[in-house]
Amino acid sequence: MAEVLIPARLSEEKKLVLKRYLKDRVRELKNGMQELYEDKVVKWRHAYDAKPREENRQFPFQNASNLVIPIIAIHTDTLHAQTMAAIFKTQPIYWAKVLGEVSNQDQELKDAYEEFMQYVAIEPQELDLYRVYNEGQKECIKFGTVTYKSPWEEHTRDFLIPGGDGSGEAKDFLTKTIYSGPRPEKLPFTGFYIPPMAKSIEDADIKCHKRIMLRHQIEERKFAGLYEKDAVDKILEQPDRTSPETEQVEKEETLGAKTVTGFGHEEWDIWECYVTWRYKDEQFAPKMIATYHPKSDQLPRVVYDNFESEWFVGARMIGRDDMYHGQGFAETIWPFEEGASEVFNGYQDNQTVANTRVWRVSPDSKLHQGYRIYPSAMLPAEKDEIEALGGGEISTANLDVVRMLLDLAERRSGVSPSQQGFGAGMQTGKRGIYSAMSTLAVMQDSNSRKDLNVSDIRDAHVRLGRLFSRQYGTFGPGDKYHEERLKLFGDKKAELIKEAFAKILARKIGLPCYSSTASINKEVEKQNGLMLTQVMMRHYQAIAQLLGSMQSVMTPPQVKDYFAQVIIASNMLMKKILKDFGYDEADRLIPDPMKQQQTQQTQQISQQTQQPPQIPPGAIQ
16 A cells, blocks of 8 residues: 555645645636535435425415426436446446356356455445445436545554453454445545546546534644644644535425534534645646635645546436436436426316305305304305306316326436337237247347446446456455455465466456346346257257267278368357357357367477487397
């Protein structure tokens, strides 16, 4: 870790220039993203929660219908379940591919790596990806973008040594490492700042993570030696707020709880700025991680970042042109939710008004003094003293408009029932009877928009896997906690895992990303595998018969040559079929008998050349 994050020993002049640079850039990012983080995201949250604009509608009458149809929430939660299934219902959770020629040793490395990643990905004490993705994918679908941050962290804890006198002296405690490794977390949507012109995280010259920290969190970093003590003392003198931000207050209101602000609650906005910065006319512009507090104008920590990969990984939906942020359902489906809710509320208000009766009563009648009319009530009134008037007429409009808007919302989001395959390859006129191709189309839904959305989120999953692998390969060697982690898999497999990470660093093992492989598609893959086993057995038997015929002395040489060409052609065809079905390691599944025969002949010739020449008996030596 010391070779990757190196503390920067900056002069006072250089530190002052860096402060001015960060102050200007932070102000630029805050002002540039103010509308997105303070206005739009609040509107999107209300749209997802189906929260009406006003608590009680007063038009067209008091307590009018005020329902917001939760179209955004329905589509978001549906796609969220599908994306989670696409990752966690398939095994392994990370699929490795060995580049180049594959040997038995490489296959063992691949299997060991996949087993290791399967364990650390699901284990709550390790990466805990289910919790992280459960929050991140939902935010990505709602708002269009989510950003994950995965630093290599080391957590320690002080344990009291049994037998101590309990006086609290340093000798009575032992500090142990309780975790060391990657720690991915979803950043708050309003906590990550990037220039709007940046197309990706890698293209941005500055990325900022605004961390809202409490007093004890800052002090803990001072005690651990991460922050400079003098800078921390000046920061603690100037808190940014004494109450939570508006976003946090709204979240707490939905829960029915709140942060009490009368007991010394203080918050600081600490900006972790990942910048590529050049001082004046210096030749080099290194990557740096500068921790900056704008209000006190302090730099408690600055380190040089020598890690090749980015610490951040982003995922987005429905990408915008040449921008990092995407479009979520809260933005794209909002007009449909607004329109459908307005039509439905108007329909309900019309029904209410049409069923209402207004009573016209003579001013001189006692009924005018507030007599209540109810079913079976007896009215002491003269003829024509009271008259019922209609409050309105039932509108000819119906709920078909709402259904049309719901259908348009499904087409816009791509989240819809499986019906695209109906009619394709039907063998009879009866509904529900299909050919194999049509059944496959129905099961896979043939919905490219949904598949694209799932693939976008899976791409972030794969990028995180690459980042974890590089971190294990870079920081793992020599780390005692990581060595103990590897011992869980046994000594032999632990060495294979280490070698696999070394090959990933050398870019000899890759992590591909494919389209969605939800559980329903997994069932199709299983059926394909069962079908291929029968085809492969017939292929193996045919090749074995041809090889047997080639060994016969009765077979003419021309026929043997023909059989050899048939074997080569059959193997080429089967390899193509296997690759079409997703089996990339076709060379291992289709052995080449001709190649093996050539290898044996080469070995025999080599052995003969290496043997000493035979000397006839009686020859003169």
